[in-house]
Amino acid sequence: REGSILVTGGAGYIGSHAVLALLDSGWRVVVVDNLVTGFDWAVDSRATLVRGAIEDDELVRATMREHDVRAVMHFAGSVVVPESVTDPLKYYRNNTAASRSLIESAVACGVKHFIFSSTAATYGTPEVVPVHEDAPKAPINPYGTSKLMTEMMLRDVAAAHDFNYCALRYFNVAGADPQGRSGQSTAGATHLIKIAVEAATGKRGNVSVFGTDYDTRDGTGVRDYIHVSDLAAAHVDALDLLIVKPEASHTMNCGYGRGYSVLEVLDAVDRVTNMKLDRRMEGRRAGDPAELVADNSRILATLPWRPERDDLDQIVTDALAWERRLSERTDR
Ligand code: UFG
Known part of the structure; x- marks a missing residue:
């Protein structure tokens, strides 16, 4: 386990569980989170928390260099579907544009592996269920579109640079760390x-x-409800695969x-x-x-x-x- 993993949104619901899974499997972890929807207490004390925005290139690049970052797990973003309909530009800023900055920083700093939180919302209303990764991508809200645009950027960057990625399309994430270390804490739940x-x-x-x-x-x-700790474990396995086979990138559904x-x-x-x-x-x-x-x-x-x-x-x-x-x- 050489180097460390940069986890954006590591103070949030899914990100904080990924931090636990990474630490439990021996990785060093540095979290970048602006704490707008996350909580500093949600970040395990074994990880380093840097408070800031992922589009702050100076901060992100300094963090990548200082912590010898080997891969990025990118959870930070806005996730409320109805809000994305009333305020689409917030989603294109916080999800699409912020991801663009982060990916650029990774390339600039020689960080070669990237794991991205994508969503079943990229499929829109699927014609065939269970839905396969190759099904048409037809998001019906700006949230899904903002995530799909990031998948497309990753695809193109992987083709152009020494860089590979795994986009994980989450279905309905639920539950909490069975040891009681984290869970869904954000107020105003819709799930x-x-x-x-x-x-x-x-x-x-x-x-x-x-x-x-x-x-x-x-x-x-x-x-399709998936336990957040199973989802977190999938990220650790995906990371191992990206490192072992640096020539290949992947897009995978995460559900049961x-x-x-x-x-x-x-x-x-x-x-x-x-x-x-x-x-x-x-x-x-x-x-x-x-x-x-x-x-x-x-x-x-x-x-x-x-x-x-x-x-x-x-x-x-x-x-x-x-x-x-x-x-x-x-x-x-
Ligand atoms: N539901 C209720 N009552 C509630 C809340 C939800 O009946 O109070 C129903 C919904 O109508 C739906 C199901 O419960 O049938 C699940 O709804 P959630 O709001 O829990 O989750 P969604 O399936 O709407 O959303 C999830 C993710 C989104 C993602 C979306 C599409 O949370 O991020 O799937 O992939 F965009």
Whole structure:
């Protein structure tokens, strides 16, 4: 494990779990995060935290040199889909333009490997589910477009420079570190499992079910929920692959390859808590596809990675445990 890994957005939800996975597998880690949506306490004390913007070339390049950075894992960005519709330029700035600066800094500093947080939102509303990486990329919101544009930059930079990358397209990320070291902490959640565990811990009164007339087994939306610690582990394996085979780049779905409906998720929360959530049946939320499930055959064929926490009740149990810890903290 020579050199260190620069993790942007390492104070955020998924980034902080990747920091743990890297540290636990023996890497040195330096985090660059502006702490706009992240928290300094979310960064494990074994890592170095540099507070700043990824488009601050001077800061990023100094950090790359000082810490002998070997690879970048790029999590920083804006992630709220409806906000991307009302404020698209924020997404093209924080996701696309900031990524452009970061990639340029990596090339300038001779950092040859790059792992990028992409999204199933790059597919838009897929025609075939489970969705394969080669399916048409047709994002239906600026969030998805801003991420797809970054994938395209990476592809072109890898063709032109001594540089390879792995774009990981996340499906629905949920859960929390099973050891209770991190979890989803950002206020104003929109994600189903986060909202459900907030309701289960009394932070909100009820849970809305958006749409009960989809063409799915029970009429509610179906998603492929992946445990955040499994997702973090996939990043560490992807990093190893980029280093061992520097001539190849990859784009891979990150999901378990099967979906759960909204009602199945809420049933799991009821089971785990032994309570009954107050469910409110409502109309569809704009822009939601009926079903989004990953074809994960490529990641299974490419990486040694295997799902270890592919269990909805486990995902809910870990999310709930984190939600309870969060309530105990006064500074959260
Ligand atoms: N849902 C509810 N009630 C809620 C919240 C969500 O019924 O209070 C439903 C949604 O309608 C959907 C499912 O639960 O059917 C999951 O919704 P989330 O908001 O948890 O997640 P999304 O599938 O909308 O979003 C995820 C990622 C995005 C990404 C998107 C498309 O969070 O970053 O998938 O790939 F863009």
